[in-house]
Structure formats: structure tokens, C-alpha cells
Amino acid sequence: MSKIKVRLFANLREYTGAKELELEAGTVKESLEKLCKRFPGLENIIFKGEDIRPYMNVFLNGRNISELNGSGTALNPGDEIAIFPPVSGG
Numbered sequence: 001m002s003k004i005k006v007r008l009f010a011n012l013r014e015y016t017g018a019k020e021l022e023l024e025a026g027t028v029k030e031s032l033e034k035l036c037k038r039f040p041g042l043e044n045i046i047f048k049g050e051d052i053r054p055y056m057n058v059f060l061n062g063r064n065i066s067e068l069n070g071s072g073t074a075l076n077p078g079d080e081i082a083i084f085p086p087v088s089g090g
Contacts, residue, residue: 026075055085
């Protein structure tokens with residue numbers, strides 16, 4: 001397990017009351033699951049069943065996880081995950 005940083009944006013920041021936190025996880029999916037355990041109900045925003053909702057943008061060290069190994073991407077100590085929910089406005 002690697003100690004990583006998770007950065008939250010928009011309604012995720014509002015929901016958790018945090019813009020950034022640290023946790024230990026081995027994969028991107030595991031980090032998201034741990035985040036959801038820490039903040040009950042968050043899983044309904046991030047996941048649809050076992051999968052990350054298609055409109056959620058998850059980045060690992062600035063790269064979209066869809067360009068890597070998706071939610072199964074392995075983490076290394078010091079990695080940074082950024083989670084961007086869809087944002088709209090006028």
C-alpha cells in the first residue's frame with residue numbers, strides 16, 4: 001500500500017468538507033473505495049455499481065486514468081489523484 005494524496009473538486013469538496021486528504025491504497029479503485037468508506041454516501045456520486053461513473057474524471061499525477069490501466073492502475077508512494085465531477089454553469 002502506498003500513501004497518496006487525493007484532491008477533490010466542486011461538489012466532492014463540498015460533500016467531504018475537504019479539498020485534499022491523504023490515504024493509503026494499492027490501486028486507484030481502492031483509493032476511491034476508501035474515500036467512500038470515510039464519507040458514507042459518496043459512493044453514490046463516484047460509483048455506479050462496481051464501476052466509476054463515466055462522467056467522473058479521475059486523474060493520476062495529471063493523467064486521466066482512462067489513458068492508464070483505468071481504476072486498476074497501481075499507485076506508488078507520493079502519487080496524487082484528482083477527482084473532477086461534472087461541472088456546469090452559465
